[in-house]
Amino acid sequence: MRILVLASIPFEGMRRRQQQVALGLAERGHDVFYLDPPRPFRSLIHRRGLELEEIPIEDEGEDAAVDAGADPAASDAEDVAGITVRTVRPQLRVGEKGVAMAAMGRWGWATRVGWKHWSDEVRDVMRALPGDVSFAPEIVMVYHPALIPAVRETFDGLIAFDCLDDFPSLARSRSIATAYEDVLNAGVPLVDGMTAPNRYILESWERLLRPGVPQAVIEHGVDLALFRPAEPTRTAATRKALDIPAHAKMVCYLGRTDARISYEDVQTMLELEKDALFAFVGEVAPEGRAILQRLPSNRIIPVGPLRPEQAADVVAAADALIFPFRREPHLEQIRGLKLYEYLATGRPIVASFRRALKAYRELLYLYATREELEAGFRAALMEPEDAPARGQRIEVAQEAAWEKRVVEMEGFLRQMG
Numbered sequence: 001m002r003i004l005v006l007a008s009i010p011f012e013g014m015r016r017r018q019q020q021v022a023l024g025l026a027e028r029g030h031d032v033f034y035l036d037p038p039r040p041f042r043s044l045i046h047r048r049g050l051e052l053e054e055i056p057i058e059d060e061g062e063d064a065a066v067d068a069g070a071d072p073a074a075s076d077a078e079d080v081a082g083i084t085v086r087t088v089r090p091q092l093r094v095g096e097k098g099v100a101m102a103a104m105g106r107w108g109w110a111t112r113v114g115w116k117h118w119s120d121e122v123r124d125v126m127r128a129l130p131g132d133v134s135f136a137p138e139i140v141m142v143y144h145p146a147l148i149p150a151v152r153e154t155f156d157g158l159i160a161f162d163c164l165d166d167f168p169s170l171a172r173s174r175s176i177a178t179a180y181e182d183v184l185n186a187g188v189p190l191v192d193g194m195t196a197p198n199r200y201i202l203e204s205w206e207r208l209l210r211p212g213v214p215q216a217v218i219e220h221g222v223d224l225a226l227f228r229p230a231e232p233t234r235t236a237a238t239r240k241a242l243d244i245p246a247h248a249k250m251v252c253y254l255g256r257t258d259a260r261i262s263y264e265d266v267q268t269m270l271e272l273e274k275d276a277l278f279a280f281v282g283e284v285a286p287e288g289r290a291i292l293q294r295l296p297s298n299r300i301i302p303v304g305p306l307r308p309e310q311a312a313d314v315v316a317a318a319d320a321l322i323f324p325f326r327r328e329p330h331l332e333q334i335r336g337l338k339l340y341e342y343l344a345t346g347r348p349i350v351a352s353f354r355r356a357l358k359a360y361r362e363l364l365y366l367y368a369t370r371e372e373l374e375a376g377f378r379a380a381l382m383e384p385e386d387a388p389a390r391g392q393r394i395e396v397a398q399e400a401a402w403e404k405r406v407v408e409m410e411g412f413l414r415q416m417g
Contacts (some may be wrong), residue, residue: 001413002031004129004137006122006151008144011085012037013371014282014308017164017197017220017337018143024406033135033220034080035125036087037118077133084133088121112179115146123150139413145180148187161191162218162409163201165356167336177330184208193416195409198356200333216412220337221405226312227344229394236319242279249276252318254305254311254338257288257302260331263295264354265324268370269377270299278382279303279310280319286305309317316345320380323351327368332356344397346390348380363393381386 011034015023015244019034027030035157077086090179129138139158140151151159160339167180188194188208195203195218244250251269257280265276278303280292291299303314315321323344325331335356342349351357355369365376383389 001025001417002136002138003033003137003413004126005032005034005128005225006144006147007034007111008038008140010087011080014108014305015223015361017162020221020223020402020408021141021406022026023161024277025410028406028410029409031131032083033133033137034083034085035122036085050410058360064389084135086125086133088125090239090278095333099270103184105305115144116182118144119147119150122147126151139416142187142191145187146183148183148190158192159190160193160413161188163205165197167334167388169328187256193412195412197337198333198335200356201388202263204333214412214415215410218408218412219337219400221400221402222337222340222344222346223308224398224401225365227315227341227346227397228312229346229390230316232314232373238313241272241305242277242314242315242317244277249273249319250279250317251320251322252281252315253282253322253324254282254315254341255336256285257292258285259287260325260334261288261291262324262326262352265290265373266291266295266322268373269322269324269350270296270368272374272377273381274354278322279314281314301399305312312341313343316347318345318347321345321347321349322378325352325354327352327354340397340400343393343400348383348387348389348392349393350377350380360396361394363389374407402417 003025005018007018007022009016009017009018016380022032022034038192076361077084079085102230107325118325137157137318139160140155141160141162142148142151143162143164145163147160148159163184165285167177184205189210190203191213192215194202194206194209195216196205197220199217202215202217209215239246239250242250251273270276270278272343275298278295282304283305284292284302292302306314323336323338323342325334332355334354339349339351339357339360343360348365349363350365350367350373353366357364357366365380367376
């Protein structure tokens with residue numbers, strides 16, 4: 001099959017679901033083209049400090065465009081692991097609160113203007129694809145609903161929508177969360193197949209599908225070549241690099257730090273274990289920066305974005321792994337790819353209760369109240385190395401290898417055809 005992947009995550013840094021599916025399909029002999037979205041900002045992380053570099057422009061209103069010195073439809077194409085990756089150069093636009101946004105934000109798509117801009121670029125690129133790079137897709141995989149109408153306007157073939165669980169939260173912006181539901185309502189009826197990482201998300205939107213359109217739950221996976229149980233030598237080197245004293249407990253969060261994180265829950269954990277240091281691995285959104293800056297700086301390590309192998313080493317070196325999302329209805333459907341990466345290490349996992357996590361409640365320290373958080377966090381830090389749950393977590397992760405998930409996705413795409 002010739003498959004065009006319209007991504008919402010750039011092909012760099014940590015490889016997430018979209019990139020893993022693209023890589024896996026290419027390894028299985030399919031011709032894959034990955035349209036790489038632009039990225040408006042990056043985090044600058046320092047030991048015991050945190051800064052966020054934003055594109056410096058003046059706020060001229062939400063619709064004001066800023067010349068970035070490049071045609072927004074222009075791009076470079078390169079081959080990465082058998083995939084043609086085309087990077088779209090952004091035309092910057094003023095977003096909410098005067099922060100410059102390119103076509104989209106990394107996880108969250110912070111403005112509706114950004115959605116429209118990226119959709120326009122996708123439309124232009126798709127029209128130019130056949131003559132530009134001699135690639136005529138049979139199936140287009142879409143990862144953001146705002147792109148679906150633009151694809152349908154320019155493409156007569158099959159559209160597969162892989163509905164992710166990282167949609168904008170009400171905690172970040174009620175208007176953006178509502179707008180996301182609006183584009184789901186407009187886009188889902190146009191697709192020829194829909195997959196989702198858990199049944200809660202699929203059940204939320206399957207009613208919008210046309211009769212007879214295929215649908216399936218294909219859960220997140222884990223790269224077992226990266227995420228694995230701790231190795232003493234690598235753990236020692238990682239803790240030394242992070243300046244973690246031998247006596248101190250290390251707690252780790254993997255993923256984007258943003259408005260989904262509960263400041264109160266992290267603060268409670270800090271109070272419960274006075275010697276613990278908390279490492280946050282991944283990008284930090286402006287809302288996440290505000291959260292981290294309220295916490296004691298001498299105990300917070302904002303590690304920032306790392307290469308996949310480095311991030312995996314940090315996760316494996318931790319004494320406990322945390323998933324402290326706010327307890328609000330809009331986050332109930334999130335299971336998170338990080339869950340499987342956590343499980344692969346065998347380490348204890350402390351997570352706020354969400355219905356999407358119920359299937360793994362025997363392997364996690366779930367909490368819905370402060371009392372449950374206190375008990376679960378203390379138990380996680382005291383969990384013995386030979387606890388049966390550690391082996392059980394690893395077994396679950398092994399069943400979730402990306403190789404298996406990609407086979408499921410390949411079968412679904414063939415079913416659509």
